[in-house]
Amino acid sequence: MYLLLIEDNPDLIENLCEFFESMGHAVDIAYNGLTGLGFALENSYDVIVLDLMLPGMDGLEVCSRLRREGHGTPVLMLTARDTLNNKLEGFASGADDYLVKPFALPELEARLNALSRRGRSEITRRRLIVGDLQFDPDTLRVERDGRRIELAPIPLKILALLMRRSPGVVRRVEIEREIWGDDPPDSDTLRAHLHALRTAIDRNFKPALLHTIRGMGYQLTGPDGR
Incomplete structure (x- = not known):
């Protein structure tokens, strides 16, 4: 998979990049919401991993802006907030999945693989x-x-x-x-x-x-x- 990781925690970024690259995935990194939005609009990713709390522009706004632009790349939202209202806000902004920190890396990869397959299926149906x-x-x-x-x-x-x-x-x-x-x-x-x-x-x-x-x-x- 070709992944975009929008996250401002350098330790988490290092762990995620090491894991994904060891599994054969390619990763682009953005440390704030504005940069992440620009990357997402300029490139074609299989899945976007998006932190909720970001400098410059939070994850909810990033996801909302992507959907308003007609951008259909699947988005998995990462957050430490685990209430039902928090999850509903994420889905309302256009997120496709939601994972609460801390999480197991194999679970994250499994969810991203599922989103990637679903995204490819949607593209096929549109053709x-x-x-x-x-x-x-x-x-x-x-x-x-x-x-x-x-x-x-x-x-x-x-x-x-x-x-x-x-x-x-x-x-x-x-x-x-x-x-x-x-x-x-x-x-x-x-x-x-x-x-x-x-x-x-x-x-x-x-x-x-x-x-x-x-x-x-x-x-x-x-x-x-x-």
């Missing part, structure tokens, strides 16, 4: 998949059969809509409303964007995934009809 075509809404990366596909913004939006609705048929008017709202351009404009999308995802691959349902709309389906 849109139809046949061998994949689209990651977070990174806007499109791949088919493992090959990267570049799309302009409008074909990309059309693809996202068709993948979300697959294997359903999406009517032309729904696509126009999704892209242009209540002021759609002439019909040739949509046809041109659909042609660009079809060329990108189907020209060099088999079978074709994008289908025109005459008189109804468009459908994106895999070879098994899903």
